[in-house]
Amino acid sequence: MSLRKVLPEENRKQLKEDDAAKRDQGTEKKHKSTGKSRGRRAAALVLLLAAVLLTVFVLIPSWKYYRAGRLVKEGSYEEAVTLYSSLHGFRDSEEKILEARYLEADDLRERGNYDQAIALYEELGSYKDSAAQITETMLAKAQSLVNRSRYQEALDLLDGMEDSAGAEEIRKAARYGRADALIRAGKPETAAAELLDLGDYEYSETKYRNTCYELARNALLTYDFTAAESWLEQAGQTKDAPQLLELVRNAADYVYTTPYLKVAGADDVGTSYLWLHSVLSPGSAAASLMMQEDFTLGELDGTFGGDPLDYSQKDWNGKLTWYYDYSGREDGTWMLGALSSDFKKLRTERVDADTHKKLAASPQTRNWKLVTVPQTADAVREGFRTRKKIELANKGNAAFYYMTDSARVNHVCSDTWCTKSGIYSVKDADTRRWYCADHYEEYTQDPAYDSAKDPNSGAEEKSGEGTD
Numbered sequence: 001m002s003l004r005k006v007l008p009e010e011n012r013k014q015l016k017e018d019d020a021a022k023r024d025q026g027t028e029k030k031h032k033s034t035g036k037s038r039g040r041r042a043a044a045l046v047l048l049l050a051a052v053l054l055t056v057f058v059l060i061p062s063w064k065y066y067r068a069g070r071l072v073k074e075g076s077y078e079e080a081v082t083l084y085s086s087l088h089g090f091r092d093s094e095e096k097i098l099e100a101r102y103l104e105a106d107d108l109r110e111r112g113n114y115d116q117a118i119a120l121y122e123e124l125g126s127y128k129d130s131a132a133q134i135t136e137t138m139l140a141k142a143q144s145l146v147n148r149s150r151y152q153e154a155l156d157l158l159d160g161m162e163d164s165a166g167a168e169e170i171r172k173a174a175r176y177g178r179a180d181a182l183i184r185a186g187k188p189e190t191a192a193a194e195l196l197d198l199g200d201y202e203y204s205e206t207k208y209r210n211t212c213y214e215l216a217r218n219a220l221l222t223y224d225f226t227a228a229e230s231w232l233e234q235a236g237q238t239k240d241a242p243q244l245l246e247l248v249r250n251a252a253d254y255v256y257t258t259p260y261l262k263v264a265g266a267d268d269v270g271t272s273y274l275w276l277h278s279v280l281s282p283g284s285a286a287a288s289l290m291m292q293e294d295f296t297l298g299e300l301d302g303t304f305g306g307d308p309l310d311y312s313q314k315d316w317n318g319k320l321t322w323y324y325d326y327s328g329r330e331d332g333t334w335m336l337g338a339l340s341s342d343f344k345k346l347r348t349e350r351v352d353a354d355t356h357k358k359l360a361a362s363p364q365t366r367n368w369k370l371v372t373v374p375q376t377a378d379a380v381r382e383g384f385r386t387r388k389k390i391e392l393a394n395k396g397n398a399a400f401y402y403m404t405d406s407a408r409v410n411h412v413c414s415d416t417w418c419t420k421s422g423i424y425s426v427k428d429a430d431t432r433r434w435y436c437a438d439h440y441e442e443y444t445q446d447p448a449y450d451s452a453k454d455p456n457s458g459a460e461e462k463s464g465e466g467t468d
């Protein structure tokens with residue numbers, strides 16, 4: 001049974017129409033047989049174009065993209081970024097540029113190129129945690145500066161930052177190191193204040209007490225018993241501080257309340273220039289001292305030259321008397337000072353070296369007078385201490401370097417925290433200040449700068465040109 005027989009009438013009709021359509025198509029194909037090869041070429045062109053497009057827009061970018069990724073892994077960030085940039089937004093290449101930059105900044109920091117790393121993170125702006133990485137990099141840089149003993153630079157950097165976790169520990173380490181450097185440079189007083197402030201950080205407390213002890217010793221060297229007492233109290237049990245404190249308290253008694261050193265059985269007691277000139281008059285409540293009448297305060301200026309004279313106490317005709325001697329004098333005479341046991345009648349006279357007899361009409365006979373004005377007494381005392389400090393500085397005690405312009409002393413910059421050598425100096429009536437090249441601006445702003453510039457002023461502009 002054929003299909004046509006079982007199909008309803010209208011379906012058979014449809015099949016007939018379909019057959020007719022097929023016949024029509026057959027005749028059309030015969031008509032187009034001449035354009036067949038041209039069509040193939042067009043198709044080939046389309047394929048070629050597709051292949052080219054695929055290569056240009058997909059394969060090459062894909063390869064570049066892959067290659068750039070490799071370069072990032074190899075640490076060739078610049079090349080990688082150049083390659084990503086040539087992709088003009090292919091896939092997530094824009095994002096990859098940022099990622100490469102971010103990794104490069106991290107790499108720079110690891111290798112210690114902190115400034116370059118910070119600059120990169122700043123360029124990255126809000127990418128990932130770049131802002132936090134800037135802080136981290138600054139902290140790493142500060143720590144690196146501390147490790148290289150560049151404490152002040154570390155502190156300047158930290159001061160320029162907002163407070164962050166980790167900054168405080170680095171700051172303490174920097175201050176601790178700086179205090180050490182200050183001690184070595186001859187600035188123990190500044191160091192002591194720092195160490196005290198650092199409290200229980202590392203060995204700050206022990207270092208502080210040791211520094212106080214050294215400061216007390218320095219004060220003793222210049223007969224500043226009041227300062228010595230105070231520093232020794234701070235020094236606590238350091239070394240022989242307790243014993244020294246006891247002695248200092250007595251020494252202060254001697255200097256300020258009695259005219260002579262009490263040394264039992266001593267025939268020849270050495271004492272200091274300062275001591276003799278600082279004796280307060282017994283029984284007098286007001287500050288006063290004996291001084292040579294021709295001794296002016298001008299001579300007590302820090303730059304006043306000459307060696308200090310050592311006075312001694314000696315049994316002289318049955319009485320303890322004060323004297324000093326110029327035993328090396330060419331003319332064979334001695335200067336005998338204070339030929340009296342009564343300090344109120346002290347005189348300095350020139351005597352024969354052998355007989356110790358007073359030479360008539362000695363031009364160097366000096367009378368002594370009692371100074372009762374407290375300010376004058378203080379100024380005289382301070383004058384002697386200043387001279388002593390110069391001496392000590394010349395012997396290499398860096399704690400006294402501000403006192404002298406001598407080329408023999410290695411001066412340190414007067415800027416509070418600076419430990420560099422002072423090259424430029426200015427002075428006024430009380431003190432001398434030094435500045436390193438870094439603090440040249442402070443030097444020019446010093447009130448004494450104008451006179452220091454003037455070659456006729458007596459103050460010099462550079463070290464090594466002084467008159468001391």
Ligand SMILES: [Zn+2]
Pocket residue numbers: 413414415418419420435436437438439
């Ligand atoms: Zn300086």
